[in-house]
Amino acid sequence: MNTVIAIVIILGALVFFHELGHLLLAKRAGILCREFAIGFGPKIFAFKKNETTYTVRLLPLGGFVRMAGEDPEGIELKPGYRVGLIFNPEGNVQKIIVNHKEKYEIQKVITIESADLERDLIIRGFENEEGERLIYKVDPQAMYAADHQEMQIAPYDRQFGSKTLMQRTLAIFAGPFMNVLLAFIVLMSFSLFQGIPTKEARLGNLAPDGAAIKSGLQKGDKIVSVNGDKVSNWEELVSFIQQNPGEELTFEINRNGQTLKKPVTPGERDMDNKGNKEGFIGAYPSTEFSLLGSVSYGAKQTWFMTKMIFIGLGDLITGKHGFDQLSGPVGIYEYTNKATEGGIPMLLQWAAVLSINLAIFNLLPLPALDGGRLLFLALEALRGKPIDPQKEGLVHFIGFAFLMLLMLVVTWNDIHKFFLDKIDQ
Structure with a gap:
């Protein structure tokens, strides 16, 4: 159960920061980001803030930021469509209702002659066959409603493809960059709280059930030699231990100025899932804080x-x-x-x-x-x-x-x- 919780937290954090990188740089470039999603498949949680819907989806296999213009927009007002219009206080079209008009307080219904929701942001149409041709300006943040769903229109200058090559490159590269930055922050924070491992062959924290503590070794012990062979740094000590799984070793240690000898039998663990074993004693190197x-x-x-x-x-x-x-x-x-x-x-x-x-x-x-x-x-x-x-x-x-x-x-x-x-x- 602890492993499942750890995986959910770790992968969730990795995907979140990856997609956050895309989101931040895309928004900085002025790209309309329709959705910020963690996972794929059916939505299990969603809320909308400003222009972006934030969702958690069922399958935790990644995530995505849906930017306007990356995929076909799916917004098209063809000639002959009968649509309802709702206006903002400035008189510009704020909402375009394609069907299920009874659910809205529609201010005007027209038949579409032509519409441009990307560049000119205008709708041309007629209230009836005998009526005069009308032209309406569309608000850049107008909503398009169809089949019980609403979608914000994306003027061309809000689409991914309208941005400079550098802006698009940075928006894409920001995801992997955030993962590297996250790794750096995790490792730096780890060393701030746990200390920076030193190179000397001195024991730091000991695992409660490890071979080191069972053999009477203590935090702060400096390992002088193993089986008579001098040990000058932590890497040499680790090498001795890993190469002798299950074999009793004699550690010569210096503890507060006293020289002691302790028999230590490293435990065994599978190093490559092919039956090859390596030794370990459940000890971490000594640390310093800076x-x-x-x-x-x-x-x-x-x-x-x-x-x-x-x-x-x-x-x-x-x-x-x-x-x-x-x-x-x-x-x-x-x-x-x-x-x-x-x-x-x-x-x-x-x-x-x-x-x-x-x-x-x-x-x-x-x-x-x-x-x-x-x-x-x-x-x-x-x-x-x-x-x-x-x-x-x-x-x-x-x-x-x-x-x-x-x-x-x-x-x-x-x-x-x-x-x-x-x-x-």
Whole structure:
């Protein structure tokens, strides 16, 4: 149950900040954002503030910001339509009622001759066949009502495609950027409250049921040697422990000026879900507290995690590692479960890793991802004109189908990795 709660909170936060990046930069550019959604599928919660509807949807598989102009608007007033009009105090059309007119206090009903709801913002029509032609100005924030639903019109200058190449690029790039920024903030905050790990081989906090505390080791003990081999820093100590799972080691320690020897038997844990074990004793490095040091630590760790993810991607591309190394929802659940067992510190670091993963994955130049959309913007910059929206939409649709197929394959790999292969063993 704790794992499920942790996943909901972590993934919810990652998606929220990702989509918030898109929303903030889009609004800054003047783009009409119709919906800010967490999840996909049927709505389970919604409220509207200003021009944007904020929703939580049933399937927690991501989110989206629906910007005007990215998809066909679905607002069209064809000649011959009989519509009701409601006006604002300035005399401009505030609401256009297509059907179910009895539900509104309509001020005038006309037959449409022509309408432009994007550039000129005018409606031409007649009250009756013998009546004179009338022209009405439309408010830029007018609502269009049809089939019990209302939608705000989107003048061209409020649509995604009307903005400069730089504004559109920033609106798309802001999502992944926010995930990297979130990882940095999480890691910096973690070090502010937990302290910055030092490099010396000195014990910090100890897990209550770990081998370290069971062997009589204490917080503040400095490890001098393991089995007679000198230990000069924390990395060397960790290496000794990981390489000797289940084997008794003799720790020589310095405690308040006294030299002591303690037998310690590291526990065993699966390091790659293939039966390969590594040792651990349930000890964290000693820490120090510093504001500037925490900022530096957050930046360095963010860069280190980013670099390691890119190295992993490179190994996949070159064939050094197979695609069976990829993990999907099942893998995220399993790794989150392990992180939860390690406590808040490990869970926070895992959240940072996931946030950076989400940023990098979204920046891959694949259709339907932010990176794919940035690629089309780059092509537009090279060509000097945008790609045909219908062709771009088709490419993104095919790309989305491919991503769904990839998710199924990765999920099947996870099931084998975490469940079926263990049964076979």
